[in-house]
Amino acid sequence: MSLRRRWAVVAAAAALLSPATALAAGGDDVSVSVDRATIQTGLGKKFVFRSTVRNEGSAPVSGLIAHLNILSLRAGTYVDPEDWSSNRTRYLGAIPPGGSVVTTWQLQAVNDGSFGVYVAVLPDSGVAVAPTTTPTIRLGVTSRRTLNPSGMVPVALGIPALLAVLALAVRIRRRG
């Protein structure tokens, strides 16, 4: 049995035996923070932020799950969080008293507009406690318009133009 799984079993057993411990694992003794309050980026750009889960209690905690969420702050913008990040759920290892775990979240802006991003942490025991969440990161994504994506325009115009000139030259040569 792996160490992580062993910790999870211990945490689950503890949760069953003592609701107070479970509550602590899900909330009171655990604090979660993020390394920034706002992010401004452009459509299609990748960006990262970090969350820190800190064990404020006197006993080690384990079996915590951190989950990334994103939503539009304005009605009418469809958001599929899976499009923004392919790795939104992290299973955290044991955290000693006073210790912390830093998680790096990588996202890609696939919609423009104003968004709220936060991380929720909850115990893997599934006990009915409110998840601990980070403060919301306010994310602004500006739209981007380019007429030359991937440098395609010179090729997209140049190759047909070259072939047109060649075809014309052959035609003129034949007539001449």
Place this chain on the structure above:
Amino acid sequence: MAVVEAPVEHAVSQRRVSGWTVVLAQELRDLWLGGRGLVLCFVFSILVSVIAYLVASSTGFNFLEQRESASLTLQAAITCGGLLALLVAADSVSGERERGTLETMLLTPVPRRQIAVGKLLAALSLWLACFVVAIPYVWLLGRDVGVVDEALVAGFVVGTLLALFLVSVGLVLSVFASSNRISLSVSLFLLLALLAPTQLPSGVEQAWAGELVVNTNPLTAGIHYIGRIVISGHGWSDDVHLLYAPVLAACVSVLVAIFVAGRFMRLRGGVSG
């Protein structure tokens, strides 16, 4: 005896080689110096330009993965290049018949099978030209994700196999068709029919019947193989079963086309003729 026979055999084989090369040279001159090939390549380049620009726009916004965009452009190039090669092959006998130039060719001392080989290779040259035209587009779309080499090699192999299959089918249709219009329209319909399974919902392709259709249809199998290499990053041999249909179709159709042309290429078209 062997000493005496060897030069004779050598002379015969030389004559055979020169027969199809003469036809090939003549067909290439007609296609490329006549201007038809360049015009078709021009039309092809416009089509690929539009597709590549659209997928590049999407890629710029990262709505479409770059691997997917390179694969999509390559697949469009293979399909359109194959279509043009098919149309040239479908015109090769029935078109000459209608233009009144087939008689001259049939009167030459070149065996009809060699005429067929020359015409097949000339039609294939259009696919090769289309592939060369498509290279810069694929390079631009795939360079950032490092799939250019894989995409170009897979595209060349699969595209050439499919083009061989299509030009052979086009030649057979052209030999039997009573008019050029019939030959071209049947060829076009055939290509559309072969491409139809690509429009099936992905769920249908997962079922055994759908998978069977995809794997046995040379076009869909070849296109899926390119997708596995370019998009999924699979190894060359991981999905080699998808190459069975294109390889088999190319080999069988070339042999059938050469046989049919040798046996049935006549001044009058039609099945009974």
